[in-house]
Amino acid sequence: MATLPALPEDPAPRPHRVVVLALDGLLPFELGIPHRIFNRAKSADRTRLYETVTCSVRPPGPVRTDSDFSVLVEHGPEALAAADTVVIPASHELGPVYEEGRLTDELAAALAHIRPGTRLVAICTGGYVLAAAGHLDGRRATTHWSSAEHFQQTFPAIEVDADVLFIDDGDVLTSAGVAAGIDLCLHIVRRDHGTAVANEVARRTVVPPHRDGGQAQYIQRPVPEPQLATTTAARAWALGRLHEPIHLRDMAEQESMSVRTFTRRFREEVGVSPGQWLTRQRIERARHLLESTELSMDQIAHDAGFGTAQSMRQHLQSALGVTPTAYRRTFRDRAVA
Template identity: 70%
Template sequence: MASPTRHPTPAAPTALDAPTAVPTRHRVAVFVRDGLLPIELGIVHRLFGMARTPAGDPLYEVVTCSHTPGEVRTDADFPIVVEHGPEALATADTVVVPASHAQEQPELDGTLDPRTAEALARIRPGTRIASICTGAFVLAAAGLLDGRRATTHWIAAERFARLFPRVELDADVLYVDEGDILTSAGVASGTDLCLHLVRRDHGTAVANEVARRTVVPPHRDGGQAQFIRRPVPEPQLATTTKARAWALAHLHEPLALRDLAEQESMSVRTFTRRFREETGLSPLQWLNRQRIELARQLLEDTDHSVDQVAEKAGFGTAVSLRQHLQSALGVSPTSYRRTFRTTLDGPTKASTP
């Protein structure tokens, strides 16, 4: 199967369309196999299913498919019944491949089940493909991850790296977004991945509402570290929680590393080490990401000028904001606002599917 590319962004609706325009629902197909973890299937259906327009219209349609319609074993004491076969993959805008805990998984030995290969061959060029947990083994065995960054559950990382040396594995992060191919770590990181996709498609306001309704954290960046047990040389009683809370309340101000360390009464060196242990990021990386997130919310939710957004988010100047947003998201502040203000103002402005 040829490596997929992204769908082109459709033309923006015009004001004449506004009274009757209904957003086209993005079709998500979840491809499940024997040994499925029910929680991973539930995550996809629940989070995409909760994404709505301000008028309450669903933004996604989610279908489940398998090698053949019928009963699919799970890793629990109950099966699920799947109505759709692999033909559903040919109609999908996004395909999600969860993990399987079945013993007979050829991809765990670096090869692809012929039935899975046949199913994946139905996916149209331009379809976005994502995996949860060890579902990444399927994508790697299909050659979809060659030359790309990817992640998987940390327990399986050593095996993955050995089997697929052409993949740039990052075993520490929650998820990796390579545009048309995305991979996530173990189980719960599927929540982070789905919210990230909703945020990417429809903006922060929609993703945050989904998170509120499902009572999960609205945003854990993909670069956040997996919770991997590592030897701890001494009790880690002190944390950087207070400093982070203080920083979030002062993002509009110039913040030095010394200012953050003082909130925890630590030396800069100790604070930096503890901060990275707890977040997987340096303090500067974390600050930039929080400021980008605040800037996104301001661009979506307010009529502030780009200069005002830059000041309130702590970037100081519009030039600095533009550079950081372009680096993080690949768009300018004006383009971002034009795309995502639709989540509040209705479909009279440009939107992505």
């Protein structure tokens, strides 16, 4: 039976341990996401920031996938006891969890190894496992849009949002389907270690560090309209002028559309309104400057398009839960360490 490496006794910080629970019927793509994202995250001195381990609900051995092969998992459920973060990818064989909203005895016994306070993460329909275990009661959560209605009916105590790519509810995080797991894992890296580290992981993985909008843009409409025009040029135009006041009519003019048509088309393509999108881009710009420069708060607020330091403070406090000063203190120190 394979054993986990012992935790170091040295007082130096150890890598954050992520344990991925592999269930029968798993999707190989989703199983690989946490390993790919977290194992690429490194500090300024190239030290690995995470250690990623895979375990099964049974003793070490093969776990079926939804494809024509199995994966050999070297750790049993005891590995969950050593986790700082547990990730549960989707499975096509959830059985009673999906059909009745209850855990099997085997799965319940495995989850019992998880220590209180461990961060819990679900990718796609992996959220059914967290829900059946009671971890999502009274919380907002998401899953693949095609399962959202069933998810809500099965677990009425959960506030299901089918429009977003992921939801961060502090110690419990859920994502939409498949590739949204990449978005969620990058978000976790960004939350833990800042934008610079997350962006470097995204570059090495050849994915965007942050996708615009939510999964609403991927839902097939009953009567789809021809999409001959897009809002791509307007978004590129706005990104080059974040430090300036940008009005909705100015963005609409870049696409030669009326404000009403542009707003509708923008929401269809991106999943959020132009105003919400602009605010998000300005927050990301401010985060980057706080981490990578010594510019004053007033200068960062100007460069990011917030106008005043007070306005920037309000927006970052609302979006991130911390002030610009606290954010810089945390992530600037890590960036230059």
